Amino acid sequence: METDELKANDVALVQSIASVPTIMRVIAESTGLRFVCVARVTESSWTTCAVLDGLGYNLAPGDELVLSSTLCDAVRTRQTAIIIDSVAASDLYRDHPTPKQYGFDSYFSIPLYWQDGQFFGTLCGLDPEPNTLASQKVRDSLQLYAELISLQLETGKRMIATEGALLAERETAELREQFIAVLGHDLRTPLASIVNGAELIKLMSPGNKASKVAERVARSGHRIGGLVDDLMDFTRGRLGGGIPLAMVSTAALGTQLAHAVAELESGHPGRRIHSEIDLQCELVCDPKRLTQLLSNLLVNALIHGDASQPIHVTAHCRDGKLLIAVANRGQPIAPATLERLFHPFWRGNQSNPGAAGLGLGLYIASQIARSHKGELSVSSTEAGTVFTFSMALPS
Incomplete structure (x- = not known):
């Protein structure tokens, strides 16, 4: 009707x-x-x-x-x-x-x-x-114009249908991302209670079986917390807000980067991380976010790099730029994979048992770089894979 x-x-x-x-x-x-x-x-x-x-x-x-x-x-x-x-x-x-x-x-x-x-x-x-x-000439002309409009009607109908489908998909994606953001926010309170409870059990019962179970619970809680943080950063970026920054003028970024390297090295016994961090310069940045960027790159190298070879971390101020690089040995990354490395939820070789996660680490690192008006690039050859972040220093 x-x-x-x-x-x-x-x-x-x-x-x-x-x-x-x-x-x-x-x-x-x-x-x-x-x-x-x-x-x-x-x-x-x-x-x-x-x-x-x-x-x-x-x-x-x-x-x-x-x-x-x-x-x-x-x-x-x-x-x-x-x-x-x-x-x-x-x-x-x-x-x-x-x-x-x-x-x-x-x-x-x-x-x-x-x-x-x-x-x-x-x-x-x-x-x-x-x-x-x-007259036949006028009749033919009018008929031709009518056929042309009829053809355009069908083209326009298809275009409107396509636009409607795209709009519906966009609205669905936005609702999905809003749901993830709300879910991530609501998970923080019970998760904090779990972690704090586990830490309290460790303090009350040091050295016994309950303490070891509590330690595993705490580690799992911190891991879940990291996943929630990744989801929150992802949804902020996708919903148009970008990765939020707390920009400050600092000369202490090198200390924070060195601490992140030491923390990851202690969490991966048997793996070697050689670092050369020399940041004798005043920076305007978000130190916490740049430390997160380095941590994400290091985790990626620990998971996908050759475990028998050391990982090299460098951070320098040269030629008016801040340069942070993470290099590891291993099989070169295929060109088709290189194009997708910074896409969200991309996990590359999922047969790798250490590759569990959401596949957001490199995506978030790239968004942190973009929020700093910097660039995160990657090169991969037989000699190794290198991720490099570069950002202009304040004049």
Whole structure:
């Protein structure tokens, strides 16, 4: 059943076709008709979709006429065009009520169709003065214009459907990310209680079996906390807020980076991390976020690098830039994989038993770099894989 919403959609569809005003203007100029329009015609209604009105009928897109008062209903039922040079000279239409009601002498109405052959409406025009419309040349031209609009109707319909699907997908993605953000926020309170409880048990029962269980619980809690933090950073970036920064002027970044290296090295016994951190410069940055960037790069190297080879960390201020690099040995990364390394939820070789996680570490590192107006790049050859963060120093 036809609804006001469906009518409005059809009017909007015709309005979205850029060629329709041009077609109507060309028809008016070539035929002498001062009123040309595209109408949506159904078994119950006649609705203006686009109009060129030089006669002062004051019809606008969306306006309706009584269907029975038009000749377009006959075009719909007969599926054939009506073209009249002069109503006064026509035995068929001389006494018809429609020309008298609307005051026209020359008239045409050509059917418009959807691609599946269903009737859409009409391309029609009229004028109080007689005009030469019934010649084969004019008929062919009018038919060509009608076919062109019919083709554009289908193209526009597909485009609107595609845009609607994209909008629905975008809204779904935003709702999903908002849900993740709320869930991550609400997990923090019970998670903090679990970790604090585990730490308290360790203090109350040092050295016994309960203490060891509590230690495992605390480690798991901290790991979950890290995953929640990653999710929160991810959703902030995807929802348009970007990675939040607390920019300060500092000369202590090197100390914090060195602490992150030592912490990860102690957490991975047997792995060697060689660091060369020399930051004798004043920086304007978020030290906590840049330390997080380095930690994410180091974790990636620990997971995917050759465990028998050391990882090299360097941090320097050179040539007006802050440079932080993490290099590891191992199999070179394939070019196709390199292109996706900084994508969210990309985990590369999932057969690696140490690669468990959300696959957000490198993505978040790249977003931290971007928030600092810096760049995070990667190169991978037989000699090794190197991730490099660079940021301009304040002048």
